[in-house]
Amino acid sequence: MHSDKIESKPVRGSIFPPNTDQGVYLAATDISYQITNGVFEQSTARILSGIKFFAEPKTMTAILGPSGSGKTSLLNILSGRLSSTGNKLVGGSIYLNGKKVTSKDLKSRCSYVMQNEITIPYLTIQETLLYSAELRLPFLSAKERREKVRILLNDLGLVHCMHSIVGDDKVRSISGGERKRVILGTELISDPQVLFIDEPTSGLDAFMAFQILQLLIKLAKTGRTIICTIHQPRTQVFQAFDEILLLSRGEMVYLGPSKSSVDYFSLIGYPVPENYNPTDYYLDLLVPRSSMDKFADNRLHSITYEQLRVLPELYLSSEYNDRVIRKIDEHLNRQYSQIPELLLFSRTSHTCCGWIRKKLHAFSVVTKRSFMNNARNTLGSLVFGILVNAFIAVVIGSIFFNLPSFSNDADESFLRAANIMGALFFSVMTATFGAMIALESFARFRIIFSRERAKGLYGPATYILGKHVGDFIFEIVPIMIFSHIFYFMSNTNSVSYPDWSILTQYLCYQLTILLTSWASYGLIYFICGITKSLELAYGIAPLIIIFFVIVSGFYVTVNKLPSWISWVKYISFQRYSYSALAVNTFPANNIWGLIKTDDLLKQFSIDQTSFLFNVLILFILGIAYRIFACFAFTLFYRNLGLE
The missing domain is CATH 3.40.50.300 (P-loop containing nucleotide triphosphate hydrolases)
Known part of the structure; x- marks a missing residue:
C-alpha cells in the first residue's frame, strides 16, 4: 500500500468553491x-x-x-x-x-x-x-x-x-x-x-x-x-x-x-x-x-x-x-x-538546487509507482517469471547435465571444453532473451511517459532510470533463479584453480549473468525508444539481438569477420558476456587437465582474457544503451499518444 494512506473522515474544503478571480479567457x-x-x-x-x-x-x-x-x-x-x-x-x-x-x-x-x-x-x-x-x-x-x-x-x-x-x-x-x-x-x-x-x-x-x-x-x-x-x-x-x-x-x-x-x-x-x-x-x-x-x-x-x-x-x-x-x-x-x-509551475524553483531536487523527487515517484504496480501484480511480474526461468533452466540443464571435465586425452578434453562453452553460450542467450518480457510493459508505459513529459513533469532520463529501479527486483530475480539452477545442473565450473576457487567461479558466473541481463534490458529500452509500435519493437528486437550474437565469437571467429561489419563486435554485449564466462571457467595462465587454458581461450576466439575487463565493459554498455535510449525518447516521443 502507499505509505500516505488516506483515512475516511469528514472532509473540509472542495474543488468546487466559488471562484472570486476573473478566470481565464x-x-x-x-x-x-x-x-x-x-x-x-x-x-x-x-x-x-x-x-x-x-x-x-x-x-x-x-x-x-x-x-x-x-x-x-x-x-x-x-x-x-x-x-x-x-x-x-x-x-x-x-x-x-x-x-x-x-x-x-x-x-x-x-x-x-x-x-x-x-x-x-x-x-x-x-x-x-x-x-x-x-x-x-x-x-x-x-x-x-x-x-x-x-x-x-x-x-x-x-x-x-x-x-x-x-x-x-x-x-x-x-x-x-x-x-x-x-x-x-x-x-x-x-x-x-x-x-x-x-x-x-x-x-x-x-x-x-x-x-x-x-x-x-x-x-x-x-x-x-x-x-x-x-x-x-x-x-x-x-x-x-x-x-x-x-x-x-x-x-x-x-x-x-x-x-x-x-x-x-x-x-x-x-x-x-x-x-x-x-x-x-x-x-x-x-x-x-x-x-x-x-x-x-x-x-x-x-x-x-x-x-x-x-x-x-x-x-x-x-x-x-x-x-x-x-x-x-x-x-x-x-x-x-x-x-x-x-x-x-507557480511554485517551481528555477535555481540549480531546486532543479536537482525536482528531478530527484520525480525519480523517486516514478520508482515507487513502478515498484508498487509490479508488487501488486506479483503473479504476473514475479511468480510467472520465476516459474518460466526455472522450467527453462531444468530443460536446458537436462541437455547439458553434469558435463564431464577434462580427460587424459587432449582431443577429448577439447571436445568436452566445447560442450562447456556451449552451455555458457546458452546461459548468455537465456539472460539476453529474458529481457524481451520488458518490451510490452515498457512499450505500454512509454505512452504514460510521453504524456507526463508533455505536462512538464519529468524527462526521459528520470523515466528510464525510475522505471528500471522500480522493476529491478522483478527483472533480476527470475534470471538469477535460472542461472543458479543451470549452473549446478550443468556443472560447468568443476575445476578449482590456485587463484580462482570454485566459490569464486560461482560468484563471478552469477555476476556475469546479472550484468548480461542489465545490458540486455538497456538494449530493450533503446529499441523501445526507436520504435513507435509494440509490433515493430517485437520485430526489430530479435533481429538486433541475433545480429549481436553472430558477432559475439561463438558462431564466427571475431577476427574472421568482414571489415565492414567487424566494428559491431565492440558494441555486442554478448561478446563480453561470453568472454567473461569463458575466462571464469578457463582462467588465463592456468592448466585445464593437459591443456593450457590460454590455448583453450584462443581456440574459442576469446581475445579479452581479463574477467574484470569484460564485466566492466558489460556494465558500461548497459549505461550506454540507456543513454542512447534517453536520446531516442527525446527525439521520437515528443507527440506519441498526444494526437
Whole structure:
C-alpha cells in the first residue's frame, strides 16, 4: 500500500468553491494546420484553416464535427500540445487574458484530459491521485497532498471505491465512469483554470455520460474555462454546453451559443426537424452525399459537396462570426490581471538546487509507482517469471547435465571444453532473451511517459532510470533463479584453480549473468525508444539481438569477420558476456587437465582474457544503451499518444 494512506473522515474544503478571480479567457485567431507528405513529390494536406475561437470562464464549449474534421487537432493546438515541427505547420495566434502565449505558456496554465488516457493498472484510485499529487505538487508537504486528494475523492464521488485498483483494458476493476473521474482528478490536482477534454463521454452509457457532464458543469461554475471535443452527443449532453463550434473539413461552420444553433441553421435553410437531436442532424448534414450515396436515402438530410462548401462562407457572413470577432477584439483590448499558472509551475524553483531536487523527487515517484504496480501484480511480474526461468533452466540443464571435465586425452578434453562453452553460450542467450518480457510493459508505459513529459513533469532520463529501479527486483530475480539452477545442473565450473576457487567461479558466473541481463534490458529500452509500435519493437528486437550474437565469437571467429561489419563486435554485449564466462571457467595462465587454458581461450576466439575487463565493459554498455535510449525518447516521443 502507499505509505500516505488516506483515512475516511469528514472532509473540509472542495474543488468546487466559488471562484472570486476573473478566470481565464482564451482567444485564437487565424488558426491553421497543414501536413506535408512525400519526399520527392510532396503533397500538402490541409487539416485546419482560418479558425477563430473564443472561450470564457464559467462556460463549457464543445467542438463538434464528423470524423476527420479536425476536432482533436484544434484541441491540441489550443492546448499547446501541437506546434510546428518537421512536416507539420501550425499557424495563427493564441491569447490568454489578452496576452499572446506560446505552447510552453499554454502547458503551464492549462490541463488536458485525453480520450484514451493510459493508467497504471495495479495502483488504487487513492494511490493514482496521490502519485499524481507527488509529481505535480512536490512543494507541498505530504499532509497537504493527502488533504487535497481527500477533497478530490469526496467531490469526485470516489470515496467508496478509493481502495480499488484502477485497471485497464486487460485488468478489469472499476467502471468506465469512475475511471474517467480518476483521470479527471489527476488533472484537477494542480487546480487548472483552463481544462481541455477530448471526448469526455466516449465509451460511457447515458447515465455515466450525464454524471460526467454534471461534474464538468459544476467545475465550470467555479470560474473555470472548459473546452471539449464531442462525437455525436445525446440531447442531454448537447444541452449541457454553453457554446458549440461546428467544424467541417477543417473550417468553421458555426461558433455560438448551443441554444442559438437551431435558429441559425433554420436561417440558412437547414431547419432541425421537431423532436430530433440537433447534433445528430448537424453531423448528418456535414457528411456530403457523394461519400455515402448508398445510404443517402436513409439520411434525414444530405447535401452535396458543392452545398457543403458554402456553409463556411455563410457562417463568415453571419452575425455569429461578427460576435466572435467582437469578443476577441474586446478581449485583446481589455486589461487583465496576471494569468494564473498551474500549481505545478507557480511554485517551481528555477535555481540549480531546486532543479536537482525536482528531478530527484520525480525519480523517486516514478520508482515507487513502478515498484508498487509490479508488487501488486506479483503473479504476473514475479511468480510467472520465476516459474518460466526455472522450467527453462531444468530443460536446458537436462541437455547439458553434469558435463564431464577434462580427460587424459587432449582431443577429448577439447571436445568436452566445447560442450562447456556451449552451455555458457546458452546461459548468455537465456539472460539476453529474458529481457524481451520488458518490451510490452515498457512499450505500454512509454505512452504514460510521453504524456507526463508533455505536462512538464519529468524527462526521459528520470523515466528510464525510475522505471528500471522500480522493476529491478522483478527483472533480476527470475534470471538469477535460472542461472543458479543451470549452473549446478550443468556443472560447468568443476575445476578449482590456485587463484580462482570454485566459490569464486560461482560468484563471478552469477555476476556475469546479472550484468548480461542489465545490458540486455538497456538494449530493450533503446529499441523501445526507436520504435513507435509494440509490433515493430517485437520485430526489430530479435533481429538486433541475433545480429549481436553472430558477432559475439561463438558462431564466427571475431577476427574472421568482414571489415565492414567487424566494428559491431565492440558494441555486442554478448561478446563480453561470453568472454567473461569463458575466462571464469578457463582462467588465463592456468592448466585445464593437459591443456593450457590460454590455448583453450584462443581456440574459442576469446581475445579479452581479463574477467574484470569484460564485466566492466558489460556494465558500461548497459549505461550506454540507456543513454542512447534517453536520446531516442527525446527525439521520437515528443507527440506519441498526444494526437
